[in-house]
Amino acid sequence: MTNRRLISLVTGVLIFAVLLPVVLSIWLAHRQAEESFMNELNTFSQLVKMRVERVVNQGKTALRQLETFKGAPCSSDHLLMMRQISYSHRYVQEVLYLDNSRPLCSSMERDSTASTFPAPQTIGPEGFKAWIINAETPGFKRNMVALGSQHHVVITDPLSFIDVLSFGPWPINIALIGRDTGQVIAATQPLEPAMVKEIINSKTQQFHAGDAAWHVSPAPELSVTIVTWAALTPLQQNWHRLLMIWLPLGLLFSLLIAFFLLRILHRLQSPHQRMLDAIRAREIVVFYQPIVALNSGKAVGAEALARWRQSDGTLLAPDVFIPLAEQTGLMPQLTRLIIENVFSDMGAWLQANPEMHISINIDPTDLLNRNLPVLLRQHIHQWQLSPTQIALELTERGFADPKLSVPVIAALRAEGHAIYIDDFGTGYSSLSYLQDLEVDILKIDKSFVDAVEYKNVTPHIIEMAKALNLAMVAEGIETEGQLRWLQEHGVQFGQGWYYSKALAKDEFIAWTQRNLQAS
Incomplete structure (x- = not known):
């Protein structure tokens, strides 16, 4: 019930x-x-x-x-x-x-x-x-x-x-x-x-x-x-x-x-019960925002974004309920549901498109969850996918304690998963962890992409990523001017409304098919 x-x-x-x-x-x-x-x-x-x-x-x-x-x-x-x-x-x-x-x-x-x-x-x-x-x-x-x-x-x-x-x-x-x-x-x-x-x-x-x-x-x-x-x-x-x-x-x-x-x-x-009920009732659904190569405009994958479907049909964005899940200690259950939904939605599509990947956001508390690698391994084996097709995104808070995060991230990379640093520059202030951690991609937050031609910090972030040999994904691209500036500064990938909003699975698959045919 x-x-x-x-x-x-x-x-x-x-x-x-x-x-x-x-x-x-x-x-x-x-x-x-x-x-x-x-x-x-x-x-x-x-x-x-x-x-x-x-x-x-x-x-x-x-x-x-x-x-x-x-x-x-x-x-x-x-x-x-x-x-x-x-x-x-x-x-x-x-x-x-x-x-x-x-x-x-x-x-x-x-x-x-x-x-x-x-x-x-x-x-x-x-x-x-x-x-x-x-x-x-x-x-x-x-x-x-x-x-x-x-x-x-x-x-x-x-x-x-x-x-x-x-x-x-x-x-x-x-x-x-x-x-x-x-x-x-x-x-x-x-x-x-x-x-x-x-x-x-x-x-x-x-x-x-x-x-x-x-x-x-x-x-x-x-x-x-x-x-x-x-x-x-x-x-x-x-x-x-x-x-x-x-x-x-x-x-x-x-x-x-x-x-x-x-x-x-x-x-x-109570918020805890409402959140728990939403997870049990599988009211948390996943939308997919395309990630494209900026030079070619060709889709390379998508970011999985959770949405909470309400009884009136409206959808709550993750910035509304993710903090609630964190405060109520339900992030492990929520992450598990999102992973299950991603494979249920996109398993067959990923199998048919081995060059594509889906990035999944995980919470810092998920790094302490020993079941996370097992869960990923089971679904990858079930759908006969490559681990490289599932990337994991962590915010800077996830690296606040390198003693805990470094070995877990290393183990996930050893499995074949690419590790993204999400919303870079908005969270944990120390940059020393970038030298200690082995990550793959740095995501430039939308706040640094907005009016990039007037931002003094954004070029430094890009240069730092290049120095650390990290690929980059720019978030929140909305205009042609932003796209040209990012291309000129060597940012490889991007996502945003300039290309597409987050889409339901069927809409995303149809969008990707049109995108690849046009390319």
Whole structure:
């Protein structure tokens, strides 16, 4: 993965990581508030269900006791027993004796005037019958829940089933709804018919509807549905309260993540990383500026000049990024890439034109790199070239320490490589190294070529090169006048815009072909 993609990835992760804790804290606050709210509602629903079971069980107990009576129905003893049962059982309001579903007597009157009971809505596993009767049922004037055995029925006020207090922080309502009839038997708050229908048709135990949360559970023995509900306003209030706890934590966590990721991003965007990524992505390409013999105008080779291709297609010149590579310690990697590109670009061309050469700029630090001669040797052997076709250019800084540079340069010359002194006269001031070093060519810097007819130093440089038996290459030739002056003073080779700018490999090969044909 390239550094650019890594930066994009880290930036995306940074945005995600900053937003995630905030979003998560909001979600957690809402989730915790909702869980607390629903747990309170569920707990209360269980209490109501336990209350319903307690009332039903008490009715069953009363019926079992009534069925033990062996005397005459509706006799004084029978009526006494029914009254005792009604008084001793808290939830039993009245006891009736039935004969073929018709009440004959009750704990409240010897001769009952109650209507004939309809068929029960449900019969439980123990054989107990259950009726859910409301005031609209023919023959009955009030809502009631009845539980019956073979001959007896106990009547319970529906409100007894929902007489449960909520001790929570917010009010919770209760309702009993007939499962088959859809009638509201008892409720602490009125229910709209549309809401009753939604409750009956609900497939889930918990749901939100309107501005309330609802919990629905069946009571099979009574054929009723137990409904509890509470307004969502306390949920929203609790959410806001919890948000004041979770949101600062989320923001703090986001800041911590952002701090660490920004440090990583800063490192990825450092000059060292950018330069290293450019080398790894092979964004450093090589252009070639022709070197010509000044007397004939015929091309003899080229200088390899590195360019850094940017994402927008523009090219950075070496004087911009070479110092960066030097400062970040990446010159060995950069030199290796340039050498590989030169052979990849020009290997076949050099093989076909053995009289041509390419000069490659190397850094003083490259002289300490033991892999440099090996790398050159491998590529020369691969392309079956002569070592003389690869020249090496060093600036004067490369000769600042003769003890280090002399043996390395001697070894490179022994391999067959010509050694150029690049930008002569602009760097290291001592000239004594010229006597100690064995080099081949001196390159006259463009600053000495500009307006050569007015320069007093340039003739001395030329005479010194002649005295040391060094060939010369003049850089930056741009005018006919400069060319004539250099020819008159015995400079053998030159390069510059007068001949050609630095060219991409295909353009250079085409230019050279035209140049040789014209010559």
